[in-house]
Amino acid sequence: MNIGFIGLGIMGRPMAKNLLKAGHKLVVYDKFAPLDDVVAAGAAAGSSNRDTASKSDLVITMLPNSPHVKEAILGKDGVLEGIKPGSIVVDMSSIAPAASQEVGAALKAKGIPFLDAPVSGGEPKAVDGTLAIMVGGDQATFDKVKPVLDKLGASVILVGGVGAGNTTKLANQIIVALNIAAVSEAFVLSTKAGVNPQAVFDAIKGGLAGSTVMNAKIPMILEGNFKPGFRIDLHIKDLQNALDTAHSLNVPIPLTASVMETLQALKADGDGPSDHSAIAKHYEKLAKIQVRK
């Protein structure tokens, strides 16, 4: 199976390399980022999204947000113009579910099956090939593509029709953002009350308050290390998609709206490029104390 891989950013680059390591033939393309190291690892270089699609049985995209995916697939010189009958498109970007459905419908009109398959786990799991992949689409297309996705992820789950993958990813991003905010608020309080934050972490991590988020982010907060990881700017993008989706369904999500304003305040302070563990800095500023070792 020839695979076209579009979008060689923080996530796409190691994912493409894992597919090469697994023995797949790859054509790669990125509108802005260099292709050299992936070509050196064995991929062919595409000259546009259209050209890449024309040489592929399966096209995978890993792009920032809905407008980029729509441009790359539906736009001029895009995937839709080049794709061959019988090929499949899988978008692994985190975008609005409505945008996934729009792209899926345009491809379906040309007889091309589509899956939305966003991921959780960040760069380390993209490198290890152990991402959590949540997929929207039909069972038959999922079954055809799953052996390829298994090379990228430790868990690959079909959650529903097209758009359901990104709806699941929005749920994931709400839970992660609110969890970091809750951890930040709690640790600022306990630190200001005079209790050692490392001791608080050790005491509660095995109980009901323990979480993968707390295990990953408290060590960073205690070190004052806010190097990304997952950038505040990207989490703003995801929470905006969550708010838009919720409001289109008449669902109020007040806690998400509140954390969104925290992220906006951090962005205004120059922390857009920081890791989302920097949510703690906002609470530290409010209470005039730092949660450090």
Ligand code: NAD
């Ligand atoms: P990134 O910005 O590093 O990479 C995106 C790439 O897409 C860039 O190299 C850019 O040049 C390319 N691009 C943009 N528009 C294009 C177009 N029209 N045609 C071709 N290429 C184009 O982003 P990333 O961190 O790799 O994230 C990709 C997606 O994965 C995002 O939706 C993000 O939310 C999601 N995600 C990221 C992480 C993470 O930790 N970084 C974790 C989980 C999910």
